Amino acid sequence: MLSGTPGMLLENKVAVVSGAGPGLGRAVAKLFAREGAAVVLAARNAQRLEELGREIAQEGGRAAVHAADITRPEDCERLVRFALDRFGRIDVLVQNAFASAPYDLAEEANLDDWRRIFDVNFFGTLRLCQAVIPSMKRSGGGSIVMVNTMSIRIVEPRFGGYASSKSALLTAARTLAKELGPYGIRVNSVVPGYIWGPALERFFAAVAQQRGCDPREVYDEVAARTALGRIPTSEEVAEAVLFFASDRSRAITGQALDVNAGHFFH
Numbered sequence: 459m460l461s462g463t464p465g466m467l468l469e470n471k472v473a474v475v476s477g478a479g480p481g482l483g484r485a486v487a488k489l490f491a492r493e494g495a496a497v498v499l500a501a502r503n504a505q506r507l508e509e510l511g512r513e514i515a516q517e518g519g520r521a522a523v524h525a526a527d528i529t530r531p532e533d534c535e536r537l538v539r540f541a542l543d544r545f546g547r548i549d550v551l552v553q554n555a556f557a558s559a560p561y562d563l564a565e566e567a568n569l570d571d572w573r574r575i576f577d578v579n580f581f582g583t584l585r586l587c588q589a590v591i592p593s594m595k596r597s598g599g600g601s602i603v604m605v606n607t608m609s610i611r612i613v614e615p616r617f618g619g620y621a622s623s624k625s626a627l628l629t630a631a632r633t634l635a636k637e638l639g640p641y642g643i644r645v646n647s648v649v650p651g652y653i654w655g656p657a658l659e660r661f662f663a664a665v666a667q668q669r670g671c672d673p674r675e676v677y678d679e680v681a682a683r684t685a686l687g688r689i690p691t692s693e694e695v696a697e698a699v700l701f702f703a704s705d706r707s708r709a710i711t712g713q714a715l716d717v718n719a720g721h722f723f724h
Contacts, residue, residue: 467705468549468550471703475499475554476526476555477553478500489693495550498522498541498548500525502525503525528583528586534585537586547597551590551601552605553583553602555578555583557575562619567618567619572618576623580630591638599642600643601646603703604647606714607649607650610649611716611722612721635712644702644708646702646715647713652721655691655692658689659673686720689719
């Protein structure tokens with residue numbers, strides 16, 4: 459029997475989080491645990507998962523870890539069976555696993571590289587959805603949250619494979635929302651822009667080194683493009699994921715919420 463503190467947004471819920479490594483996946487997993495969910499952490503790197511699982515347990519949360527590669531159908535099935543065996547049901551699925559590199563001009567790109575990106579961001583994500591949906595139908599509903607990207611809004615050179623795969627995912631998410639609505643399953647997308655955290659900090663440091671300037675100048679340059687004058691943190695983007703996962707959004711499906719501090723208005 460699951461239990462949680464009254465008033466928690468995910469009290470007595472079970473959530474599977476793919477791509478639960480560093481950055482946003484980690485922030486989502488920790489926030490969900492604090493909000494009362496039992497969290498199943500999934501990613502390819504077992505060591506990182508174990509470390510995150512221990513961290514959540516030390517903070518009083520409930521987490522189980524299962525290494526999985528969502529491009530492998532058998533891994534998706536095993537992950538779902540693991541979650542159901544451990545906690546009995548799946549109420550929330552957060553699709554955060556992604557691939558983005560290599561970054562080549564479309565006219566020169568090796569399309570096998572694009573296929574590999576699509577295999578994670580589009581086909582792998584849909585495989586995991588297909589594996590989870592039957593259990594959500596049996597439970598009478600659920601919430602699927604796709605983590606998308608501002609690259610589908612602002613076209614940049616060399617991001618064609620990544621942006622194209624995520625654009626396809628947005629359409630698939632809306633299709634799933636329409637098809638699964640009668641079963642009480644909601645499907646929504648969170649569309650972050652830049653996310654401030656260790657990965658972006660390292661990237662800005664590398665850019666600053668190339669330019670011969672302070673990393674803060676790079677940050678300020680990017681932040682100046684936003685209405686709020688700053689870059690959202692992983693924790694702030696995770697709050698938007700939490701909203702779609704929780705019953706606070708129980709009347710919302712098929713939507714895409716941009717979380718970018720006003721970098722882009724859609």
